[in-house]
Amino acid sequence: MPKQLKKRFIRGLSTLFPKQVASFAYGQLTNPQVKKLRPHELTVLEKAQKEIFPFKDFSIQLYKWQGGQNSILLIHGWEGQAGNFADIIEKLHTQNYTIYAFDAPSHGFSSHGKTSLFDFTELVGVLIRKFGVSKLISHSFGGVATTYALFTNPDLVIEKYILLTTPDKFSERIADVSQQVGITEKVKHRLIKRLETETPIPIQDLNVSEFVKNINVAKSLIIHDKNDRIIPIHRAKNVHKNWKNCDFLEIEGTGHFRILRTDFVLEKIIDFL
DSSP states (O other): OOHHHHHHHHHHHHHHOHHHHHHHHHHHHHSOOOOOOOHHHHHHHHTSEEEEEEETTEEEEEEEEOOSSOEEEEEOOTTOOGGGGHHHHHHHHHTTOEEEEEOOTTSTTSOOSOOOHHHHHHHHHHHHHHHTOSEEEEETTHHHHHHHHHHHOTTOEEEEEEEESOOOBHHHHHHHHHHHHTOOHHHHHHHHHHHGGGOSSOGGGOBHHHHGGGSEEEEEEEEEETTOSSSOHHHHHHHHHTOTTEEEEEEOSOTTTGGGGOHHHHHHHHHHO
C-alpha cells in the first residue's frame, strides 16, 4: 500500500477505533526495529570484550575495547546499536581510550521485548556508575536518554559530553510518530496518557532543554547537521541555548547517520576530548 494511502487509511481507523489505533502507535514507540549492521561495524564489535548484563527482564550486551586510563561510554540512538559507533571506536582507540558501549533493551544483540525511553534512561544511569566514566558520546535519541539519566541522578559528574545530533522535546518525538503513522489528535492524546502512566514526569516536561539546566556536566559539545532530516537543527539549537558550558558546531554534508563516520567529525571529537 502506498505510504500516503496507508496514512489516510489509518486516519480513518483513528476516527472509528481510537483505542486500537492508539495501541498501534504505542507499539511503534516501544518496539524498536533492529537494523542490520555493516560488515565493518560487525568486525569492530568482534574485537570487543563482551559481557551479558542482567537488567530488569533483559539481557544487555555490553562491549569493552581495552585501552589506557582515559575511558568513555558511547550511547546509541533509538533503533541504533553499539556497532553504529564503529568508526568512532577505532578513532578513540588510536588515542588509547578504554571504550565502553552497549545495546539498549530490545536493541542490537541484547534480548528483545517491549521497552521504552524510561528503560533506556535507567540503564544509562546504571552503566555510567558501573563503568565509572566521566566522558560520554551520544547519538540522536541517546541524548534524551543520557540527559534524563543525568537529571535523575544529580550525583553523577561528567567531565566532557559530546552529542552527535540531539532531539529536544519528547512531545516532538510523539508528534513525529503521529505524523508518520497518520493518527488524529484525539488518538495522539490517548497515546500520551498511556505513556504518562510509565513516568512521574508529564510528557510535556520531558525536554532535553530543561534537563540540561540541572545536570553536572563540566563541558559539552553538540554537533548537528543543518540538513538533518530526522531531527531538525532548531531542536538542537534550543538545547544549546539552555545549556551553560555547551559549544555548538553546525555542519553539513553528513545527514543524521553519516555524522558517525565522517572524518572531520571524528577529528572534532578527538580535539574536544
